[in-house]
Amino acid sequence: MNTKSTKLKPAKLCYEHIGGKLGQLLLENFADKAWIAKKTPTDKHFYITELGQKEFTKLGIDISQIKSEDL
Template sequence: MSEKPAKQKPAKMCYEHLGGKLGQLLAINFAEKGWIAKKTPTDKHFYITDLGLKEFAKLGLDISQIKSEDL
């Protein structure tokens, strides 16, 4: 009798970004924690907050690889 392989959850890439449900859940979680924010609720883009810089560094993420932009 053969076992069915375990189903795996996808972590989709969209161009150079993490997409799909995982990307959505991460964005929601980071916003709720105050690691990312929008200047106004209607803005399309988030920015990394000072708290986010500290917390992402604790996770070992090198945020210096992200270029600054005028948002």
């Protein structure tokens, strides 16, 4: 690794998820693109839409590793 001092943008992990500003931006972007959604605006949790399943797969993300839940 280069020992030269450079400013890097963090990609923070919090337990098993991406946290920090990057996590926030990803969530907002995926919601704007309708890749994830909530059943109602007051719901706490998002779900992956059919469009999201297709688009995440195109990105090479294996969403079969995500366990289905009743939300």
